[in-house]
Amino acid sequence: MTDQLVQNIQYRRDVMRVLLIITFIGGCIFSVVNFQRGLWQLALIELVYGLFSLWLWRRILTTEHFQRWVTIYVVPFFIIMIYGLSVPQSSESIFVWILTIPVISYLLMGRKQGFWFSLTFIICGILAYHWRFISTEHNFSLNVAISVNVILSSFLMMTFAHVYEKNREQNEDRLLSLAGTDPLTGLANRMKLNESFHQLSALAARHQDPLTVVLFDLDLFKSINDVHGHAVGDDALRHVANFLQKNTRKSDLLARFGGEEFALLMVATDIDKGHQQVNALRKLLMKTPFTTQKCEIQITLSAGIASFGQDGHDLDNLLDKADKRLYFAKENGRNQVISQDPITANGTGNLKV
Numbered sequence: 001m002t003d004q005l006v007q008n009i010q011y012r013r014d015v016m017r018v019l020l021i022i023t024f025i026g027g028c029i030f031s032v033v034n035f036q037r038g039l040w041q042l043a044l045i046e047l048v049y050g051l052f053s054l055w056l057w058r059r060i061l062t063t064e065h066f067q068r069w070v071t072i073y074v075v076p077f078f079i080i081m082i083y084g085l086s087v088p089q090s091s092e093s094i095f096v097w098i099l100t101i102p103v104i105s106y107l108l109m110g111r112k113q114g115f116w117f118s119l120t121f122i123i124c125g126i127l128a129y130h131w132r133f134i135s136t137e138h139n140f141s142l143n144v145a146i147s148v149n150v151i152l153s154s155f156l157m158m159t160f161a162h163v164y165e166k167n168r169e170q171n172e173d174r175l176l177s178l179a180g181t182d183p184l185t186g187l188a189n190r191m192k193l194n195e196s197f198h199q200l201s202a203l204a205a206r207h208q209d210p211l212t213v214v215l216f217d218l219d220l221f222k223s224i225n226d227v228h229g230h231a232v233g234d235d236a237l238r239h240v241a242n243f244l245q246k247n248t249r250k251s252d253l254l255a256r257f258g259g260e261e262f263a264l265l266m267v268a269t270d271i272d273k274g275h276q277q278v279n280a281l282r283k284l285l286m287k288t289p290f291t292t293q294k295c296e297i298q299i300t301l302s303a304g305i306a307s308f309g310q311d312g313h314d315l316d317n318l319l320d321k322a323d324k325r326l327y328f329a330k331e332n333g334r335n336q337v338i339s340q341d342p343i344t345a346n347g348t349g350n351l352k353v
């Protein structure tokens with residue numbers, strides 16, 4: 001489950017809890033009132049539904065099937081409203097409840113499902129109202145006025161709820177995208193890298209596809225800042241970010257890992273193929289200098305590569321492994337790619353540069 005979905009469900013859980021407690025109190029009050037008015041069938045339904053709401057109020061906190069419970073709550077709730085409106089002895093004021101249908105639907109179900117639920121039950125509510133209250137005893141223009149009031153007020157509520165939910169979803173997407181973006185380069189940041197790794201590694205494991213993790217570090221970047229200034233250093237970082245983005249696949253995840261380090265998740269790519277591709281990138285970067293108004297700056301990179309499964313299963317382990325190989329690339333003279341452990345004192349391991 002993505003973080004966004006978890007957040008959405010938490011927000012909807014809170015709304016649902018408030019609604020459930022209101023439904024319980026309302027159910028009890030209306031049950032007593034309707035019982036006294038002789039509408040014992042409606043009173044019984046309201047009492048049972050009120051008690052069910054109280055039970056669900058506790059259940060909804062922990063359930064993993066939130067959306068299913070919302071549907072189980074909402075469908076009878078709306079049917080009871082419409083049934084209440086259609087009962088001959090009920091008052092016209094029940095129609096006020098029909099106006100809550102879009103608000104409840106959109107808040108609990110989001111834009112798409114909320115739209116279809118609102119439309120269906122609002123149309124049923126309007127039909128029930130007309131069946132009960134449009135009468136041949138009224139003159140024609142009064143009937144038209146009542147009808148227009150009911151139809152317009154219902155669809156106005158639905159439009160407000162729709163516009164509100166659309167804006168809320170767009171703002172939420174915008175905030176989430178900002179939270180996952182590095183402001184300097186526009187690439188994904190570390191948080192987004194973590195999130196994407198969870199999704200991509202789960203897919204790789206399910207389809208038994210390879211997944212390769214690359215850590216890039218620009219060589220002697222400090223000297224660019226020292227010689228040309230921090231602003232030029234920033235431009236150089238943007239240049240490399242654009243270069244990497246242009247020369248990697250859209251399906252891969254490229255992130256600024258921090259400072260002058262970048263990370264790349266290469267989907268459906270084994271470590272040997274990853275090594276070849278990153279090495280080709282390294283060579284291409286050497287031929288793609290960063291040009292300022294005054295001069296051309298040659299930028300090179302070193303990279304360490306690790307393989308999902310072979311070198312670990314979680315991102316921290318894989319980055320750790322890639323970082324050790326990157327460190328070795330730096331120690332070994334920079335401007336190179338390393339995807340295997342260096343030869344150790346006891347002779348195990350090998351090295352691919």
Ligand SMILES: Nc1nc2c(ncn2[C@@H]2O[C@H](COP(=O)(O)OP(=O)(O)OP(=O)(O)O)[C@@H](O)[C@H]2O)c(=O)[nH]1
Pocket residue numbers: 184217218219220221222223225229230231232233234237258259260330334
């Ligand atoms: N302009 C700019 N510089 C940054 C930014 N983040 C980190 N740096 C600089 O990147 C430089 C990294 O320096 P070092 O860690 O010494 O590494 P290096 O000079 O690249 O040397 P090696 O990694 O050993 O090849 C530091 O001078 C940081 O100030 C940034 O956002 N903008």
